[in-house]
Amino acid sequence: MEFWIAQTFNGVSYGALLFLLAGGLSLIFGMMRIVNMTHGSYYLLGGYVGLTVIWKTGSFPLAILAGALAIAIVGLGEYNAFLKRLGGQELGQVLTTMGFALIFQDLGLVIWGGDPYTIPVPAVLSGAYQIGQLFFPVYRIFIVAVAALVAVVLWLVLEQTRVGAMIRATVDDAEMARGVGINVPLISMGVFALGAFLAAVAGVVAGGFVGVYPGADFEILPYAFVVVIVGGMGSLKGALIGSLMVGLLDNFGKAFFPELSYFTLFAPMAAILAIRPTGLFGRA
Amino acid sequence: MPPRSQQIGLATLLLLLVISPPFLSSFLLTLLTQALIYSILAMSLDLLVGYLGLASLGHAAYLGLGAYSVGVLTTRHGANFWVTLAVGLLLAAVVAAVFGLVALRATGVYFLMITLALGMVIWGLAHRWVSMTQGDNGISRIPRPDLGLPWSLARGIPFYYFCLAGFVVALWILWVIVRSPFGQSLVGIRESESRMRTLGYHVWLHKYIGFIIAGTVGGFSGVLWGYYNGFVSPADVELATSVEILLMVALGGRATLLGPAVGAGVIVFLKNLVSVYTHRWLLILGAVYIGTIVYAPEGIVGAVRQFAKGVKPEPLRSKT
Numbered sequence: 001m002e003f004w005i006a007q008t009f010n011g012v013s014y015g016a017l018l019f020l021l022a023g024g025l026s027l028i029f030g031m032m033r034i035v036n037m038t039h040g041s042y043y044l045l046g047g048y049v050g051l052t053v054i055w056k057t058g059s060f061p062l063a064i065l066a067g068a069l070a071i072a073i074v075g076l077g078e079y080n081a082f083l084k085r086l087g088g089q090e091l092g093q094v095l096t097t098m099g100f101a102l103i104f105q106d107l108g109l110v111i112w113g114g115d116p117y118t119i120p121v122p123a124v125l126s127g128a129y130q131i132g133q134l135f136f137p138v139y140r141i142f143i144v145a146v147a148a149l150v151a152v153v154l155w156l157v158l159e160q161t162r163v164g165a166m167i168r169a170t171v172d173d174a175e176m177a178r179g180v181g182i183n184v185p186l187i188s189m190g191v192f193a194l195g196a197f198l199a200a201v202a203g204v205v206a207g208g209f210v211g212v213y214p215g216a217d218f219e220i221l222p223y224a225f226v227v228v229i230v231g232g233m234g235s236l237k238g239a240l241i242g243s244l245m246v247g248l249l250d251n252f253g254k255a256f257f258p259e260l261s262y263f264t265l266f267a268p269m270a271a272i273l274a275i276r277p278t279g280l281f282g283r284a
Numbered sequence: 285m286p287p288r289s290q291q292i293g294l295a296t297l298l299l300l301l302v303i304s305p306p307f308l309s310s311f312l313l314t315l316l317t318q319a320l321i322y323s324i325l326a327m328s329l330d331l332l333v334g335y336l337g338l339a340s341l342g343h344a345a346y347l348g349l350g351a352y353s354v355g356v357l358t359t360r361h362g363a364n365f366w367v368t369l370a371v372g373l374l375l376a377a378v379v380a381a382v383f384g385l386v387a388l389r390a391t392g393v394y395f396l397m398i399t400l401a402l403g404m405v406i407w408g409l410a411h412r413w414v415s416m417t418q419g420d421n422g423i424s425r426i427p428r429p430d431l432g433l434p435w436s437l438a439r440g441i442p443f444y445y446f447c448l449a450g451f452v453v454a455l456w457i458l459w460v461i462v463r464s465p466f467g468q469s470l471v472g473i474r475e476s477e478s479r480m481r482t483l484g485y486h487v488w489l490h491k492y493i494g495f496i497i498a499g500t501v502g503g504f505s506g507v508l509w510g511y512y513n514g515f516v517s518p519a520d521v522e523l524a525t526s527v528e529i530l531l532m533v534a535l536g537g538r539a540t541l542l543g544p545a546v547g548a549g550v551i552v553f554l555k556n557l558v559s560v561y562t563h564r565w566l567l568i569l570g571a572v573y574i575g576t577i578v579y580a581p582e583g584i585v586g587a588v589r590q591f592a593k594g595v596k597p598e599p600l601r602s603k604t
Contacts, residue, residue: 003383003437029393032392034393035393035397037527040331045314050461059593061407071404081580082574082577086577090339090359090392090396091333091339091530091534092392092577092581093525094341094527094530094532095530095573095574095576095577096573096574098524098527098531098570098573099569099570099571099572099573099574099575100564100570101570101576102567102569102570102573103566103567103570103571105566105570106564106566106567106570107481107567108565110538110564128552194330205359218522218523218524220452221523222400222401222404222523225400226404227399228396228397229397229401233393258412259413259414259415260405260408260409260412260414261408261412262404262405262408262411263405263408263409263412263413266402266404266405266408267405269401270386270398270401270402270405270463273386273389273390273401274385274386274389276377277389277390277394277398278394
C-alpha cells in the first residue's frame with residue numbers, strides 16, 4: 001500500500017511539472033501548429049537564468065519571475081523574427097526551431113559551463129511531511145500546488161475572460177477569428193510568449209528538484225511532446241490529463257519494468273494515437 | 285532537372301567517389317565513408333519526405349535497428365555479414381510495418397509527432413533494455429565483416445569501396461522505385477490524395493508500402509553504420525539524429541534523391557571538420573539549420589535548378 005501511495009505521489013508531482021512545461025506547448029500547437037523543438041531549451045535556459053538570479057539575490061520567487069520573463073522575451077524574439085513566417089511549413093519549423101535549440105544548448109554551455117547545478121530552495125519548501133511510514137517532500141507538494149494554481153488561472157482566463165474567448169476562437173478557426181476582427185497575430189504572439197514563460201517557470205521549479213544540467217533540454221522535450229500528443233493539441237484539459245498520465249506511467253513503468261520503462265511510456269501513447277490520431281481531447 | 289543533366293550529375297558524382305580514395309588522407313576517407321552511409325539513410329527518408337510529403341521525426345530508429353542487429357549478432361553470436369544484413373533488413377521492415385499502421389493514420393503535424401513518439405520507443409529500448417543493448421554504454425568492439433574477399437575490410441580503403449557498393453545498390457533501388465509507376469503514384473498522393481483515390485488508387489496501401497521501403501533502406505544504412513563505427517549506442521537513435529537526417533534531406537533538396545545524399549555529405553563533413561577547429565560547432569550547426577530554411581528552402585539541388593532555370597522556389601511545405 002505504501003508503495004502505491006508513494007509512487008502515485010511521485011508520479012503526480014512529476015506530472016505537475018510536465019503540465020507546467022506542456023500546457024503552453026499545447027496551446028502553441030493548437031493555435032499556430034508550430035512544432036517547437038526549442039521548448040525544452042526554454043525550460044533549461046529558464047532554469048539557468050533562475051540559478052544566476054538566486055546566486056545574486058538569494059530570492060527564490062524573484063528567480064522564478066526573472067527566469068520566466070527573460071525566456072518569454074527570448075521566445076518572442078524567436079517567434080517574431082522567424083517562426084511567424086513559417087506557418088503551415090512543418091519541416092521548416094522543425095529545422096528552424098532545432099537550429100535554435102542547438103544554439104541555445106551551446107550558449108548554455110558557454111555561459112554556465114557543463115556542471116550540473118541544483119537551485120537552492122527556501123527553507124520553508126525543504127524537508128518532508130511524515131505520515132506513518134510515508135514521507136512527502138514539501139517541495140514536491142509545492143510543485144503540485146504551483147501547477148494547480150497555473151491550471152486554475154489558465155482555465156479562468158481561457159473560459160471567463162474576453163481575451164480567453166479570443167484565444168479559444170483562434171484555436172478553433174484562425175481564419176474566422178480574423179474575420180470577426182480578432183487580432184490573431186497579436187494573440188498568437190501572446191500565446192507563444194506565455195508558452196515560453198511557463199516552460200521557464202517549469203525549468204526554475206525543476207531546478208530545485210531534478211537540477212539544471214546540460215542535456216536537460218532534450219531529455220524533457222519528448223515528454224512534453226508526448227503530453228501534447230496524448231492530450232490533444234490546444235486543449236488545456238488534455239494537457240492536464242496527459243501530464244498526469246505521463247507522470248504516472250513514467251513512474252510506475254520505471255518501478256515495475258525498469259528495462260522497458262520508456263517503452264511503457266511511449267507504447268501506450270502510440271496505442272492511444274492509433275485509436276484517436278488527434279489525441280484524447282484534440283480536434284483535427 | 286531534365287533526366288539528361290541528372291544522369292551527368294550522377295555519373296560525375298560516382299566517378300569522383302570511385303577515384304578519390306587514393307588522394308585522401310585516412311581521416312577524410314573515414315568521413316567520406318560516413319557520408320556514404322548517411323546518404324543512404326537520407327535518401328531513404330527522402331522517399332517519405334520528398335516523394336510522399338510526410339515529414340518523419342523518427343527515422344533514426346531504422347538506423348538504430350540495423351546497427352543494433354549488427355552489434356548484438358556479431359558480438360554475441362559471431363554472426364557473419366549476410367546473417368546480420370538479413371536480420372537487420374527484416375527487423376527494420378517489420379518495425380516499419382508496425383509503425384506504419386499507427387503513423388499513417390495521420391498527416392502533417394500529427395504525423396511528425398507520432399513518428400517522433402515511435403522513434404522514442406526505439407530509443408527507450410536502446411537506452412533501458414540493458415540486457416539486450418547494454419544501455420548507455422552501447423555495444424562496442426563490433427568487428428568489420430569478413431566476406432572472404434582478398435582485401436580485408438578492416439582497412440579503410442576496402443571498407444570504403446564496400447560502403448560505396450552499398451550506396452550504389454541503395455541508390456539504384458530507390459532510383460528505380462521513384463521512377464516506376466509506383467513512385468509516380470507516391471508523388472500523385474503527395475499532390476492530391478483525394479484525386480488519386482478518385483482515380484482508383486489504393487492510397488493507404490501505396491503510402492504503407494512507401495513507408496516500409498523507407499524503413500528497410502534505413503535499416504540497411506544502419507547495418508553499414510554498425511560495421512563502420514564498430515560501436516552502437518542510444519545516441520545513434522536519439523531525437524537529434526532524426527532531426528539531423530531531416531536537415532540532410534532539406535539541405536540537399538527534397539524529392540531529388542541525390543540532393544539528400546549531397547546534404548548528408550555536407551553535414552557529415554561540416555560536423556566533423558568544424559569540430560576539429562572549434563568547440564562551438566553546435567552553434568554553427570544551429571546556424572546551418574536556420575540558414576537552410578531562410579536561404580535555401582528548396583535545398584542545394586533546388587537552388588541549382590532555380591539558378592539554371594530562373595524558376596521561383598516553392599515554399600518548404602509538407603502536406604497538412
